[in-house]
Amino acid sequence: MSINRRQFLRRAGMVTALGLGSSLVITGYRKKDAAASGYAKAPKDMPAKRWAMVVDMSKFKSEADFEKVIEACHKLHNVPKFPNTKDEIKWIWKDDYHHTFAGGHNEYLDEHVMHSPFLVTCNHCDNPPCVRACPTQATFQRPDGIVAMDFHRCIGCRFCMAACPFGARSFNFKDPRPFIEEVSTEYPTRTPGVVEKCNFCYERLADGLMPACVEKSNGGLIFGDLDDPNSEVRKIVGSKLTIRRKPELGTQPSVYYLVGGGEHA
Amino acid sequence: MLEKALSGSKRYWIWVTLLLGIIAVGFVAYMNQFNNGLGVTGMSRDVSWGLYIAQFTFLVGVAASAVMLVLPYYLHDFKKFGKMVILGEFLAIPAVIMCMLFIVVDLGQPMRIMNVILHPSPNSVMFYDMIVLCGYLLINLVVGWTTLGAERKGAPSPKWVKPIIYLSIPWAVSIHTVTAFLYAGLPGRHLWLSAIMAARFLASAFAAGPAILILLCFIVKKVSKFDPDPGVGAIQSLVKIVRYAMIANVFFYILELFTAFYSNIPEYSAPLRYIFFGMDGHYSLVPIMWTAVVLAFLGIAMLVFPSTRMNKATLIIGLLSIIIANWIDKGMILIVAGFVPNSFERVIEYAPTLNEILVTLAVYAIGMLLVTILYKVAISVREEKAN
């Protein structure tokens, strides 16, 4: 029997398709998964519909007040310290008023006010553009409003960094481990090539603890459920003058800055 | 048909070896990036996309531009393009492949790329971009290969390929529109947040793409016995397309400038002020952008006046000016300056590193190698028919 090239290719193709098809069928049959089992939330897990944070800048008086808060977060989460700003990774940091609330400044504003420091972190927006942009759902919004990262799934395309209007996201340009001064075993480190940011300490919330920064802030950071009318954050946001970063973009940030200071609710 | 690429003159093999050499160097550079992370590039926390994504953007345009031959030829029965259509399609294929490669080399975790398919996210424009790019590659492979195969046998193309050809027309528009949507839908990136972004992309694509194709035709004519434009004026028709597309592109750009500067909203004009005049003592893009401006107008002028348009030497200068102007605009500044100033209104500049440039060159070399192989096949078939 002699066959020409075309016939040969056609038959070879058919055999391959048959083989692939039947192997799929077989694996389909075999797919019997895990034993009967269930998943539940941790008993101490704090439920909320909308976690939010109020930053009361009047409570941050000295450099040390900022450092304490930033250190608490960065140490706990193994955030590396890179010597150059290019590879820098930040979860929570400070910037001055004029850069934090960029755009349309009163030109007569006092120099002192212009350069007064503000704490900045991920805003955990209600309509997060980063979540919309992510092509793998590696960054996603939890039912409690926290915008979280699944470092296992991130492909490192950095679309979320382009989408975030707040500069809240950092990318692991290099292996972070050699740049972690004191390793914390409470939280994993990251692998090179993934994006990271503040997670509102959801791992601590699951243990019934407040976020690390809040704990170290001496009342300067107030954390709670905005959906709960009796929560402290709701009372402040409802009755005091607070501002948010770039509200005009419609992302609805959940980090509020209490201006004017004074005693809150 | 692929066997045609395995025999060639000494010059052909020197060229192929040269390209393979560049690819090898780039591969080593990529392995360095793969092992040490994207820290070996010039990208930073603030300018998180650079040369790679910019090349991707530019090349999507080159890929889409094949439609400028397909549409007149198949929809309007514009016979002059008959010999060139295949060259357009065979330019689109390597361009799409280069696009994909630039995405892959830009990823921080390239081994996880299948996550895009395993966890499809219809919210993300990137998801649609993947679909349209893969589809466009497939369409052009099928159409190009089938039509050339039929031509080789001296038979008309099979009927089933016609609908695919028609499909390729809106599909080509879609790839560049979706690519524009990657940028145009992001809040807080004022240079990109523009409704006219997709239109600008298409205009610049239809200028730069056919301009590259014309230059390729000149090369083909020089190195082979095949003449893509045997005195029928196909090239001059294409030149007109390049000219009007470039004029539209510049016009659209001026529209952007008007809105940004006349409205006087500082955030909207900030990236443009940075590009054209520099900001806070940072000027690295200023001379490059003004070069593009000069080249854009020079290119248009060369293509407008019949004396310069008809003269091959000046035509080539005009086309090169247009390609370079478009490359500077889209293959460099648009992406980088989208991040400048950053979310905190700080100017942090970007410059590619040598490693990054080597990888980029290697991807281009892969593209050129593919163009060479595909063109070699197409030309050999044509030469075979001529004898």
Next chain:
Amino acid sequence: MYKGGKIIASLIIFAALFTIPFFYNMGKVNAGPDVALETPAIQQLSDKQCVESPEFMRANHMKLLNQWREEAVRNGQTVYTNSQGTEFQISLQDTCLKCHATGSASNAVVLSNPATTTTGVSNPAINESPEFCASCHDYSAVEPKCWSCHFEPKEAAK
């Protein structure tokens, strides 16, 4: 045959390249890991049962780990109830590694991937290697990347 010589020569080269791994390993003893369940370390444990039966874990630990990961990271479900109704905290570090520690307890935090370490033989039957995961993973050439981010349990890290 047209160009027969060249074709046959190429075929031989192809076949040779393709079978190199086979010839390379020929004659070398390559016994599979003999995972001992009665090591002193295991005998010290009060509860010898893993989160599921050994048979299930052997076949499905990777699937279970993936499920745990999805549930804990993405759904905030950090408690696993196994088929016998026992509850476990979902934590690679605090639950799995409490028994399946990869390094000896005196080790400092291991900043490398034990699955890729080259020290010693990974057969627990021979030298009681505590490299539990590695003992099979090395043999089957599987390199999970867990340890590029996750740590040893807290007690072991001290």
